[in-house]
Amino acid sequence: MLKTPLLLLSLLSICSANSVAQNPVRNSESVLPTGEQVAAHINSRDEGEAVSRKLSIVMRDKRGKTRHRETMSYRQYYANEKRTVIFYLSPKNIKDTAFLTYDYNDPQLEDNQWLYLPALRKVRRISASDRGDYFLGTDMTYEDIKLETRVSTADFNFQTIDTCEVDGYPGLQIEGTPKSQTIAKELGYSKTLSCVDKAVWMVRQSQFWDIKGNLLKTVIVSNIEQIQGIWSQQNIDVENHKTGHSTRLIFSDIDYQRPVPDDIFTTNAIKRGL
Amino acid sequence: MWSANSKNIKRQNYQLTLEPEFILRFDNKIKLTTLGRFRSISLDALSPENVTDNAYSPYSKPLFIGNSSELELREFYVEIPSDNYYFTLGKQQVVWGKADGLKVLDIVNPQSYREFILEDFDDSRIPQWMANIETRLGEWDAQLLWIPEQSYHVLPGNDALYTPTSPLLAPKPPPGVSVDVQPIDRPGRTLTDSDIGLRLSRFWQDWDLSLNYLYQYDNFVLPYQRRSLTTNGPHVDIEPQYQRTHMLGGSFSNAFDSWVVRGELAYFSDRYFLAKGTRDSDGITKGEEASYVIGLDWAGLENTLISGQLFQSVVINRQSATLRDKTDSTLSLLANHTLFNETLELRLIWLTNTNIGDGLVRLRVTYEWRDNLKTWVSSDTFYGSEEGLFGQFDANDRLTFGIEMGFE
Numbered sequence: 001m002l003k004t005p006l007l008l009l010s011l012l013s014i015c016s017a018n019s020v021a022q023n024p025v026r027n028s029e030s031v032l033p034t035g036e037q038v039a040a041h042i043n044s045r046d047e048g049e050a051v052s053r054k055l056s057i058v059m060r061d062k063r064g065k066t067r068h069r070e071t072m073s074y075r076q077y078y079a080n081e082k083r084t085v086i087f088y089l090s091p092k093n094i095k096d097t098a099f100l101t102y103d104y105n106d107p108q109l110e111d112n113q114w115l116y117l118p119a120l121r122k123v124r125r126i127s128a129s130d131r132g133d134y135f136l137g138t139d140m141t142y143e144d145i146k147l148e149t150r151v152s153t154a155d156f157n158f159q160t161i162d163t164c165e166v167d168g169y170p171g172l173q174i175e176g177t178p179k180s181q182t183i184a185k186e187l188g189y190s191k192t193l194s195c196v197d198k199a200v201w202m203v204r205q206s207q208f209w210d211i212k213g214n215l216l217k218t219v220i221v222s223n224i225e226q227i228q229g230i231w232s233q234q235n236i237d238v239e240n241h242k243t244g245h246s247t248r249l250i251f252s253d254i255d256y257q258r259p260v261p262d263d264i265f266t267t268n269a270i271k272r273g274l
Numbered sequence: 275m276w277s278a279n280s281k282n283i284k285r286q287n288y289q290l291t292l293e294p295e296f297i298l299r300f301d302n303k304i305k306l307t308t309l310g311r312f313r314s315i316s317l318d319a320l321s322p323e324n325v326t327d328n329a330y331s332p333y334s335k336p337l338f339i340g341n342s343s344e345l346e347l348r349e350f351y352v353e354i355p356s357d358n359y360y361f362t363l364g365k366q367q368v369v370w371g372k373a374d375g376l377k378v379l380d381i382v383n384p385q386s387y388r389e390f391i392l393e394d395f396d397d398s399r400i401p402q403w404m405a406n407i408e409t410r411l412g413e414w415d416a417q418l419l420w421i422p423e424q425s426y427h428v429l430p431g432n433d434a435l436y437t438p439t440s441p442l443l444a445p446k447p448p449p450g451v452s453v454d455v456q457p458i459d460r461p462g463r464t465l466t467d468s469d470i471g472l473r474l475s476r477f478w479q480d481w482d483l484s485l486n487y488l489y490q491y492d493n494f495v496l497p498y499q500r501r502s503l504t505t506n507g508p509h510v511d512i513e514p515q516y517q518r519t520h521m522l523g524g525s526f527s528n529a530f531d532s533w534v535v536r537g538e539l540a541y542f543s544d545r546y547f548l549a550k551g552t553r554d555s556d557g558i559t560k561g562e563e564a565s566y567v568i569g570l571d572w573a574g575l576e577n578t579l580i581s582g583q584l585f586q587s588v589v590i591n592r593q594s595a596t597l598r599d600k601t602d603s604t605l606s607l608l609a610n611h612t613l614f615n616e617t618l619e620l621r622l623i624w625l626t627n628t629n630i631g632d633g634l635v636r637l638r639v640t641y642e643w644r645d646n647l648k649t650w651v652s653s654d655t656f657y658g659s660e661e662g663l664f665g666q667f668d669a670n671d672r673l674t675f676g677i678e679m680g681f682e
Contacts, residue, residue: 092682112480119394
């Protein structure tokens with residue numbers, strides 16, 4: 001709720017800029033919204049002011065060997081930033097690891113990120129340019145984890161290509177291209193292609209190309225349901241085409257109404273754990 | 275874990291460690307944590323009884339079983355959150371600071387040097403009984419520590435594999451001088467000999483900052499000498515004691531693009547140092563000390579961390595009889611790279627003391643086979659003059675193979 005006025009403002013400015021910068025795509029039935037308009041819809045979607053949820057992570061390598069992680073995560077929007085924290089609960093070798101991020105609305109500000117490493121019993125500051133690194137063995141990067149279901153208009157230019165369909169859900173296909181070579185290198189992506197469900201404004205499927213232009217990975221978002229009035233994804237499957245490794249994220253016990261205490265988003269809290 | 279001397283593949287030890295952990299949660303968010311450790315070591319040189327176990331407080335001393343095994347209550351504490359306070363009461367580890375592998379502020383708990391600095395700090399730190407109270411003071415987080423238990427650094431006994439031999443740590447009597455070592459004069463007053471710590475920390479303008487204060491007994495025992503002339507010739511009685519110091523310091527860290535800068539500094543009001551030969555009447559000189567470590571981490575390559583640190587310790591008001599240099603400098607380099615979705619980890623750590631030119635190179639390859647099963651191979655290579663802290667163990671280079679399994 002705190003973020004809505006800001007998003008409306010940004011939506012208005014994006015729409016006005018697009019009227020000059022982009023020509024709308026026309027298909028046989030109607031004029032499609034521009035890529036920037038679609039991105040703005042995605043980013044203004046109600047995600048709840050706060051959420052707490054369990055996240056199970058299943059990682060599978062190309063030989064079929066699987067590893068499991070159980071985590072608990074919390075997210076809260078504030079006036080100027082979004083704060084997210086993920087606590088690892090099991091297995092033993094990664095238990096008590098925790099990740100904290102402050103993601104600022106102002107794209108000029110670098111995010112602040114910390115990782116608690118139980119073997120060192122220390123909170124380590126992580127540089128924001130680590131965002132293209134893979135997050136704790138998964139096929140999601142730190143940036144993917146931070147964005148959740150949103151897209152980064154600070155890093156990408158979006159263009160609507162066509163309509164699309166995933167599992168019978170009609171959508172809009174948008175292409176994202178990094179705004180600079182530096183951003184492409186930082187994120188590890190030269191292009192993204194996403195199918196956005198226009199009924200709920202959520203990405204249902206994305207493909208990512210690496211900086212050499214090779215298809216890198218495919219992300220499928222499924223089991224999208226309304227929980228406490230908010231559209232929520234419950235499964236995300238990521239397949240890395242280069243390594244054959246895949247990751248499944250399973251969200252459960254999603255709760256947008258339980259208050260999340262402010263002091264859980266602190267380095268002290270990630271040190272103490274849950 | 276199996277380790278061998280890397281020069282002749284002569285076995286150093288087999289070691290089996292079991293670390294059961296129990297956590298009890300109560301409805302009101304109170305949490306009780308118990309962590310035990312059973313360790314059995316097959317061979318002589320690292321045997322648990324072969325340490326200066328009188329450095330342990332009676333309340334923290336492990337139970338030695340035979341001459342090769344030990345059973346220890348590592349941690350036992352209750353966490354009690356309330357509206358304005360967070361209490362952690364019991365036997366625990368408290369870690370301060372931002373440095374890796376080099377300690378300036380990470381001195382709240384003493385440490386076991388049974389394997390010099392080769393053991394992970396999490397295993398070598400000696401947890402202590404203490405009250406740890408955290409609260410919020412305006413924009414600052416405050417932590418108050420009261421540590422009534424007096425345990426100190428544990429050093430290997432005579433003729434153990436990692437017994438210090440450097441003259442910087444272990445003075446040797448001149449030929450013809452007889453030596454008796456008296457029992458350690460341990461501080462024994464529960465209240466007045468307690469250690470007290472205070473840390474204030476906050477996040478300010480993208481900086482992680484802390485201010486730290488500790489009033490503690492220095493964890494290294496000081497071998498005070500009482501010299502006499504007997505009918506059999508010159509004689510020295512070593513009367514080991516611990517001395518108190520105030521420590522005032524702080525830490526910082528921030529990220530800039532691909533870089534993270536971090537550091538710690540500390541000033542010690544009362545420091546005691548070994549004297550050269552017989553130039554001081556009791557073999558110990560007094561001064562002050564300032565120490566700092568500054569580190570730079572670079573994460574510009576995918577899944578790679580490269581980190582360098584400079585550690586310096588400066589004696590203030592150094593007496594001419596003091597053995598150590600006025601300024602002592604150590605450099606460290608860490609390179610860490612992960613592959614195959616973090617199942618394979620390659621790590622290089624290089625430490626070198628620039629005063630003496632000795633050092634330690636550590637290589638480690640770890641592979642995670644599945645959840646809760648990983649193996650590693652590592653090598654630890656010391657080099658340089660035997661007078662140095664690292665060079666003194668030049669004959670103890672080792673190869674290690676380890677298996678770690680977890681059960682839930």
